[in-house]
Every structure is written in C-alpha cells, then in structure tokens.
Amino acid sequence: MQIKRYEAINMQEATNRIKKDLGPDAIILSMKKISERPPLIEILAARDEKPECRPSPHKQLPKVDQQSDPISCVAKELHELKSSVEALKQKFSYQCDISELKETMNVLLDNNSARYPEHLRDVYMRMIANGISRFKATSLVETIKKNYPYEDTATYEKGAVIAEQLIARSLKKDSPKEKRIKAFIGPTGVGKTTTLAKLAAHYCIEKKMKVGMITTDTYRIAAAEQLKVYARIMGLPIEIASEKDMFLRSVASFADKDMILVDTPGRNHNDDQCLRELKNILESGVENILLLSPTTSREYLLDTANRFKIFNYDRIILTKVDECGHFGSMYDILDELGKPVSHLTTGQNVPKDIEKASPERLAKLILENRLNSYQLRG
Ligand SMILES: Nc1nc2c(ncn2[C@@H]2O[C@H](COP(=O)(O)OP(=O)(O)OP(=O)(O)O)[C@@H](O)[C@H]2O)c(=O)[nH]1
Ligand SMILES: [Mg+2]
Structure with a gap:
C-alpha cells in the first residue's frame, strides 16, 4: 500500500x-x-x-x-446509514420484503417528527410505523398540539390515549339498524363464505333467529358445496340462485325467516361486467356488506372499495385480522370511505373467530397494533 x-x-x-x-x-x-x-x-x-x-x-x-469539518459529519452519517441498510438487508434477507424495508427507511428518514416535542414525536412515529399515512399522522398530532394543554399530553402514554380517542371519534359508528336480507360481497377469497357461516351460527344459536341461506355462487363447482356443508351442520335451509328470478323466488320461499344470508361469488373485482350482473341479482332491500382484508395493500383496498361502490354497501367487515401486522392503512381507508365496520374476523374457526367491531376497538388496533392483548369478543 x-x-x-x-x-x-x-x-x-x-x-x-x-x-x-x-x-x-x-x-x-x-x-x-x-x-x-x-x-x-x-x-x-x-x-x-x-x-x-x-x-x-x-x-x-x-x-x-467529526468536529473539524461539516463534510466529515455528512460522511459519518452516510457511513452509519449504509451500515443500517446493510443490517436491515441482512435481517430481511430470507423474506426480502422491499415494501417493509421501504417503510422502515421512511420512518428512519422522516423528518416531519422533528417538529414535535419528544412525547408527541413518539406518538407520531408509532402512527407511521403502524402504517398510518404521514398526512393523517401529521393532522392528528397537530390537532393534539393545538387543542390539548401540555399537561394532558406530557408523556407518550397520555398522548397516545388522546390520539386513540381522536381516531375513534373520526371513525363511523355502526348503526343498530339491520336489514333482513344480508349479502356478503367482496373480492375473491376474502372470507365471504366463512364469515357468512360464522354469522349464521351467531343469529340462529345465540339470537335464536330463524335463518335461511342463499348462494348466488354457481361459478365454481365447489362453491355451493362449501356453504351446503355449513348449512347441513347447522341444520339451516339453503337455496341456490344464479339469476335474479331465482333469487326472488328463494327470498319468497324464506318468508318465515327472520334473517336471510346471501353468499356471492368470488370474482375478479376488476371485472365490472360481473359486478354489474351481481348487482342486478341483489335487488334493493338487501343490505350489502363489503368484506375487506387489511392483509392486502392500501392501494388494493382502496381500489376494491371503489369498485364495489356500485352496490352502495351499508357496512364493512374486516377479515383475516389475525393475519395482519399493521392496521394503520386501514384507518386512512375507513376514514375516506366513511362506512362503519360491523365485525372483525380473527381466524378460520367457524363459528368462533368473529368479533363485534366498534370505533374504540378499531382505534386500539390502528394505534397499538395489538390484536391478542385485547378481549375483542363483543
Ligand atoms: N386467517 C384467517 N383466515 C380466514 C378468515 N376468514 C376466512 N379465512 C380463510 O380464507 C380462505 C377463504 O375463505 P372463503 O370464506 O372461502 O372466502 P370467499 O371470499 O368465500 O372465497 P371465494 O368464494 O372463492 O371468493 C379459507 O381458507 C378460510 O378459512 C379469517 O378471519 N382469518
Ligand atoms: Mg365463497
């Protein structure tokens, strides 16, 4: 050398x-x-x-x-950043999830937080880390800063409680009004049939209601069979209706039922023609419930929710919450859609894994990211 x-x-x-x-x-x-x-x-x-x-x-x-020159400071920071990236790369080497890596880097590089005192900075960082958009996180923290005296927000815990309350207040509360016919709509595989079966058990066993089931899902050979199995186990009647006339006849045949639950086919939500056909079958008077899973990306959720707008859905059920790591992006979407969430589904077990949702419960999930430490059963 x-x-x-x-x-x-x-x-x-x-x-x-x-x-x-x-x-x-x-x-x-x-x-x-x-x-x-x-x-x-x-x-x-x-x-x-x-x-x-x-x-x-x-x-x-x-x-x-370090003290001698600003360039040396920049060089040092670059060196540290490089080491962090290397460490992160190694950590994620087996399941190299680029978007997670990007998210982590976003959090590390987010200088918005520098504007807040330390306790609020922690609240802000928690929101960002949980997937809430910067726009929403900033607006929540600014609201806290402007409207609450320092003593009320002087620690992370206090600030987080207020943030949670603000989130809960901005989410729409589900109305107790329910319709007699409920259709479960949503993208392929989101959990429509399973959720329908869970609720069927709830209505007939816990609420002692007379329940009938209709499936409009005749696209897949096994689709109707799946619901038939649940119907048989619970001793509930089931009708199959692939067209509007058949659907109306099925509804008429369930005149004595307190509740009619309708399963719909899992079709590509990009196929607008299919969605229009389904809308035509589900006449007015049907309560449409959109199922969304927070395990999917923010973009996918928004796109799905927008495409299903033609159904003028009444409420949302969040599925597969047990598989989800971050609920923050859900906050942005629910806030934008302005629709209430009636239930959360938390596993594959029928009828056990379903919970009643509330804005307070959702706010906890969104901010604290913890499913298991809360008693969700409503
Ligand atoms: N982890 C988890 N899995 C779930 C949940 N709900 C449903 N599933 C599983 O998701 C898969 C799809 O569920 P289905 O009920 O068949 O979904 P679907 O929307 O009816 O599907 P298509 O009719 O094909 O569109 C099954 O393996 C279910 O057991 C849940 O809350 N948590
Ligand atoms: Mg299904």
Missing part, C-alpha cells in the same frame, strides 16, 4: 489532487484541520497496490475528525 500526505484548502481540492495522483481507487485514511486562517487541511490518502487485497467498501470510508 502506498500512503501519501496532502495539504489543501478544502476537501474538494484535496480529492481532486488525490484522484489525479493516486487514481480513482485511492482511499482516504484520515483528515484533520491544520489551521482556520488561512484554511488548511491535512489528508492522508492511500492506494492499494494489490487490487485483490482491497479493503471492503466500508473500510474505504474516511476516518474523520
């Missing part, structure tokens, strides 16, 4: 000279300020004569005297 000493008035001049002298692969070993006036710095640079023995890129970073 060849080591050389340089004196220059600034870093720019020094690196130009080093590159010219030792070539583009030269590395800076140290840098220190010799005098303030006139400005003079001393740099030790080296060239490795055996390329195969070159140190790793980390080791090429300058050893710097």
Whole structure:
C-alpha cells in the first residue's frame, strides 16, 4: 500500500489532487484541520497496490475528525446509514420484503417528527410505523398540539390515549339498524363464505333467529358445496340462485325467516361486467356488506372499495385480522370511505373467530397494533 500526505484548502481540492495522483481507487485514511486562517487541511490518502487485497467498501470510508469539518459529519452519517441498510438487508434477507424495508427507511428518514416535542414525536412515529399515512399522522398530532394543554399530553402514554380517542371519534359508528336480507360481497377469497357461516351460527344459536341461506355462487363447482356443508351442520335451509328470478323466488320461499344470508361469488373485482350482473341479482332491500382484508395493500383496498361502490354497501367487515401486522392503512381507508365496520374476523374457526367491531376497538388496533392483548369478543 502506498500512503501519501496532502495539504489543501478544502476537501474538494484535496480529492481532486488525490484522484489525479493516486487514481480513482485511492482511499482516504484520515483528515484533520491544520489551521482556520488561512484554511488548511491535512489528508492522508492511500492506494492499494494489490487490487485483490482491497479493503471492503466500508473500510474505504474516511476516518474523520467529526468536529473539524461539516463534510466529515455528512460522511459519518452516510457511513452509519449504509451500515443500517446493510443490517436491515441482512435481517430481511430470507423474506426480502422491499415494501417493509421501504417503510422502515421512511420512518428512519422522516423528518416531519422533528417538529414535535419528544412525547408527541413518539406518538407520531408509532402512527407511521403502524402504517398510518404521514398526512393523517401529521393532522392528528397537530390537532393534539393545538387543542390539548401540555399537561394532558406530557408523556407518550397520555398522548397516545388522546390520539386513540381522536381516531375513534373520526371513525363511523355502526348503526343498530339491520336489514333482513344480508349479502356478503367482496373480492375473491376474502372470507365471504366463512364469515357468512360464522354469522349464521351467531343469529340462529345465540339470537335464536330463524335463518335461511342463499348462494348466488354457481361459478365454481365447489362453491355451493362449501356453504351446503355449513348449512347441513347447522341444520339451516339453503337455496341456490344464479339469476335474479331465482333469487326472488328463494327470498319468497324464506318468508318465515327472520334473517336471510346471501353468499356471492368470488370474482375478479376488476371485472365490472360481473359486478354489474351481481348487482342486478341483489335487488334493493338487501343490505350489502363489503368484506375487506387489511392483509392486502392500501392501494388494493382502496381500489376494491371503489369498485364495489356500485352496490352502495351499508357496512364493512374486516377479515383475516389475525393475519395482519399493521392496521394503520386501514384507518386512512375507513376514514375516506366513511362506512362503519360491523365485525372483525380473527381466524378460520367457524363459528368462533368473529368479533363485534366498534370505533374504540378499531382505534386500539390502528394505534397499538395489538390484536391478542385485547378481549375483542363483543
Ligand atoms: N386467517 C384467517 N383466515 C380466514 C378468515 N376468514 C376466512 N379465512 C380463510 O380464507 C380462505 C377463504 O375463505 P372463503 O370464506 O372461502 O372466502 P370467499 O371470499 O368465500 O372465497 P371465494 O368464494 O372463492 O371468493 C379459507 O381458507 C378460510 O378459512 C379469517 O378471519 N382469518
Ligand atoms: Mg365463497
């Protein structure tokens, strides 16, 4: 290794000279300020004569005297950032989830939080880490800052309680009004049939109601069978109706029932023609319940919710909540849709894994990200 000493008035001049002298692969070993006036710095640079023995890129970073130059501070920060990225990459190497990595970096680099005192900064960071958008997180923290005295928000715990209350207040409360016919609509595989079966058991066993089931799902061979199995186990009548006339006849045949639950086919929600056909079958007077799963991305959820708007759905059921790691993006979507959430489904077990939802319960999930530590059963 060849080591050389340089004196220059600034870093720019020094690196130009080093590159010219030792070539583009030269590395800076140290840098220190010799005098303030006139400005003079001393740099030790080296060239490795055996390329195969070159140190790793980390080791090429300058050893710097932090107080001497702003450039050295930037270099140090870059070095730290690089190490963080390397550590994160390693952590995620087996399930390299780029979006999660991006999210983590967003949190690390978010300088919005610098505007808040420490306790509110923690509340803000928690919201961002849980997937709430920066826009919504900022607006919540600004509301807290403006409207609550310092003593009420002086610790993270106090600030979080207020944030939770604000989130709960902004979510729509479900109305006790229910219709006699309920159709379960939503994208493929979201949990329509399973959720219908869970609620059928709830209505007939716990509420002692007379329940009938209709399936409009005749697209897949096994689809009607799946519901038939549940109907048989619970001893409930089931009708199959693939067209509007059949649907109306089925409804008429259930004149003595207190509750009619309608299963619908899982079709690609991008297929507008299919959605229109289904809408035509589900006549007015039917309560449409849209099922969404927070396990899917914010964009997918919004797109789905918008495409199903033609059904003018009354409420939402959130499914597969047990599989979800972050609920924050759900807040943005529910706030935007302005529809109430009636239930959360929390597993594959029929009829056990379903809970009544409330804005307060959702707010806890959204902010604290904890499903299991709360007694969700309503
Ligand atoms: N983890 C978990 N799995 C669920 C939940 N609800 C349903 N599932 C599972 O999700 C899968 C699909 O459920 P289905 O009820 O068949 O979904 P679907 O919307 O009727 O499906 P299609 O009719 O094909 O559109 C099944 O394996 C269910 O057991 C839930 O709350 N949590
Ligand atoms: Mg189904």
